[in-house]
Amino acid sequence: MTVQIATIQEPLSREDEIDLREVLGTLRDHKWRIAFITLVFIALSIAYVVLAAPIYQATSIVQVEQKVPSLPGLSALTQTLGAADSQSTTESALITSRMVVGAAVDKLNLKIEAEPKRFPLIGNLIARRFASRNPGKLASPMFGMSRYDWGGTQLELFQLDVPDALLDKPLRMTAGESGIYVLQDADDNVLLIGKVGQSSQNHGVTAQVKTLVANPGTDFRVVRHRDLTVINKLQKAITTSELGKDSGIIQLTYNNTNAALAAGFLQQIGELYVRQDIDRNSAEAASSLKFVKEQLPNVRRDLERATAALNAYQNHAHSVDVSMQTQSLLDQSVKIEANIQQLQLQQADMQRQFTPEHPAYKSLVQQIGQLQGQKGAIDKKVNALPDTQQELLRLNRDVQVNNDTYTGLLNQAQQLDIARAGTVGNVRIIDRSAVDVTNPVWPKKILVIFGGTLFGVFVALVYVFMREALNRGIEDPAVIERIGLPVYATIPVSVRERSLQGKRAKGDRKQHMLVMDAPKDLATEALRSLRTSLHFARLEAKNNVLMISGASPDVGKTFVAANLAALVAQSGQRVLLIDGDMRMGSLHRVVGGMANAGLSEIISGQVELAEAVRNVASIDNLHFIARGKVPPNPSELLMNARFSALINHLKSRYDLVIIDSPPILVATDASVIGHHCGTSLLVVRFGINQLRELALAKQRFEQNGVAIKGAIFNAVEKRSSGYYSYAYYELGGAAS
Secondary structure: HHHHHHHHHHHHOOOOOOOOHHHHHHHHHHOOOOHHHEEEEEEEHHHHHHOOOOOEEEEEEEEEOOOOOOOOOOHHHHHHOOOHHHHHHHHHHHHHHHHHHHHHHHHOOOOEEEEEOOOOOOOOHHHHHHHHHOOOOOOOOOOOOOOOOOOEEEEEEEEEEOOOOHOOOOEEEEOOOOEEEEEEEOOOEEEEEOOOEEEEEOEEEEEEEEEEEEEOOOEEEEEOOOOOHHHHHHHHHHHEOOOOOOEEEOOOEEEEEOHHHHHHHHHHHHHHHHHHHHHHHHHHHHHHHHHHHHHHHHHHHHHHHHHHHHHHHHHHHHOOOHHHHHHHHHHHHHHHHHHHHHHHHHHHHHHOOOOOOOHHHHHHHHHHHHHHHHHHHHHHHHHHOHHHHHHHHHHHHHHHHHHHHHHHHHHHHHHHHHHHHHHOOEEEEEEEEEOOOOOOOEEHHHHHHHHHHHHHHHHHHHHHHHHHHHHHOOOOHHHHHOOOOEEEEEEOOOHHHHHHHHHHHOOOOOOHHHHOOOOOHHHHHHHHHHHHHHHHHHHHOOOOOEEEEEEEOOOHHHHHHHHHHHHHHHHHOOOEEEOOOOOOOOOHHHOOOOOOOHHHHHHHOOOOHHHHHOOOOOOOOOEOOOOOOOOHHHHHHHOOOHHHHHHHHHHHOOOEEEEEOOOOOOOOOOHHOOOOOEEEEEEEEOOOHHHHHHHHHHHHHOOOOOOOEEEEEEOOOOOOHHHHHHHHHHHHHHHO
């Protein structure tokens, strides 16, 4: 007894704490449910791996070389500004631009989507396997279902033009005999009938099928997409990544279930990107060449003027050479002036491409300003020379600067003319598009199955713990005792009783009682302990009438009442079992027989008591009154004086009268019956009845003046820890 009290009090002291043993116990208690859910997810993962269409990845690598400047000296300026850092980013945007992707869409005719209709779930798998094992062959229809593709079907449309109302709308094309096909809309309206290789037009739809290999009757899903819709979708599908910082090497990837389409599309992207780069460079070179050719006459004219001025001055001043000091200043001045003119040419070229606020343009202006400052310092030194040397230096400088500029422009014109006529840009394809058909990127079998297993375990754990949290049915008898109801017995769940319930549902009018069918069952032993407890509990009762009730339906009160009555009768006492639930009573299915000629007929005077009382087969001293026909007013019948007189008459004839009453929270019948009973017990179902529900039932009885003596904890399930394990041990000891 001491052990039992300690076990009951243990949850009270730790009710607000998380008990790790309780958590582990919950996992052990629901291990089969967790395992089942996990296996379901594993099976779904395997099914997905087998049925899902493999996705292949096409890869290609291009190299973007640093662009050759169109004018001398621009390369150093570009490097100074760090333009090379953003070159790869710019080129990546160009690769996925509408200009490049749109050209690939037009070349491969990707605006038209055509796919055969296949059997749900397994159709794709069957078609893929047939095509891989029988290349170039057409599968025969399976099970006579010719509308589906079973492998080897081909459809290639050269042209499909539809009205705007049918853009992005699925159409159905059905293959016929001898290359004939029928195109219908979603409402089965025939749009046109055509033949392979011929252009057909009707209802604003123009179609030309290039290839059609299919069994007659095979359906195809055909969609003419909007150009921009396809381009935007493909732009998102192409991924670009630079291999190494500032390397200029860009990797392109594209995924598709069709390996050939993936490789072909990415190859087109690479080739079109290279082509547009060559065209762009050629156009830029042509533009720069035009500018250089426009400047050449001006520079040549300036050179001729400077040369003539120098010759004239030398003849006039009879001076041919300059001094060493003057020559040094001349060399410095020529170098600076040449740089200034070169930068001014670049400035004129930049004005055609950039605004004055562009960083490259600002840097160029800053460099020109620095050179102008250096030129001013040289000019100060020149002003200190004699007048003859000053003039001679100026004229020599003009000649040399214009000569260098003219020579540079001639060289640049030749380079630009070559670049304009060339077919090589600053982009080249290193690795052509390729697909590894033996290794699809998705699904990854191990990853999917492993992930599905983990997800299944997660879902199972969430389900178990959420179920425990939301369905807070009473699972500890100590909880019942907290509201003032002593627990007279804990009856473990019985597998045999569940099988008997299935037999009762058939309504075969036979007896199905656990105490008779399985006298050694643990639940039977628990009912024997209840019989002993009731013997002492009824010593202070006002009469020998016992009511078995419950808070809600399906808690097992009928099971307890019938089997307890049988056990008490087996001990030698005369027992009468009454089905007081005139609404849905089912005691007759437990003890055997029919429900008619019972309590409702006795109270209404339709049947005599002697006719209604029946002997229970195989159990001496046990008699039974069924519920009778379902009356329209059960509560009024129970409140009739005849019912009170009946109970008073019966309790004197029997040692114990047990009444199975309706649930108190469903009908008030139980409170009426309880007034005539000396002892009233409440059956509580393990994991079903909640504490609030039980407290409300007790309150309902007390409000009607019926005192509940105690509770019977029914259908207790075995747990890995806590009181329930002890309850099993106690009952097992009794059984032995």
